[in-house]
Amino acid sequence: MKTRLDADQPVQCRCGQLRGVLARGAPVARVTCYCSDCQAYARAIGQADTVLDAQGGTEVVSTLQQHLRFTQGSEQLACLRLRPGGLLRWYARCCSTGIANITKDQRLSYVGLLHTAFADRRSDLDAGFGPAAGLAVYTGRARAPVPSRRLATLGHMARIIASVAAARIDGGWKTSPFFRREDGRPLRDARVLSEQELADARRGP
Structure with missing residues (x-):
């Protein structure tokens, strides 16, 4: 698995109205x-x-927001929160494609890009990011036992955390496709699920 991109990687929703790129050199x-x-x-966006x-896992590409830009259809971005104060979870409203998860604090420039943001083509993920290394978190919530490479996972996440810290110091966090430059507010107001909607979304198959 690569730790930095050696080439730009295209990002897009399933229908293609939203497009962008994760830049070369991104951790x-x-x-x-x-x-x-x-x-x-x-489940809340109807894309389970x-x-x-099969075990209820979501594969994400962890990186920094400053390396991501949208080149087309950014008006299709929509935002959801499971609860007040929760993560900002972005998707393309045109086709309900899951795109990314970020914190509400722009200074923490981490972004978890869902595999569906890469058109959900496993071959493209392997070609762009290298073969999956079996890194996993919160495996106790899986529907079935999942092998855990805890030390390897911690090592890779430590590198991402170090990159977030570096972006905080050098000002890289100020560049983000999810926050407005003029006032630092999220690009879209987030819709917060009602208690009933959240309860429904938590019900497994």
């Missing part, structure tokens, strides 16, 4: 998250079948 780590929130999010694997 990256492919990690599968099995947390209950990621599972609920996939395309986002989640």
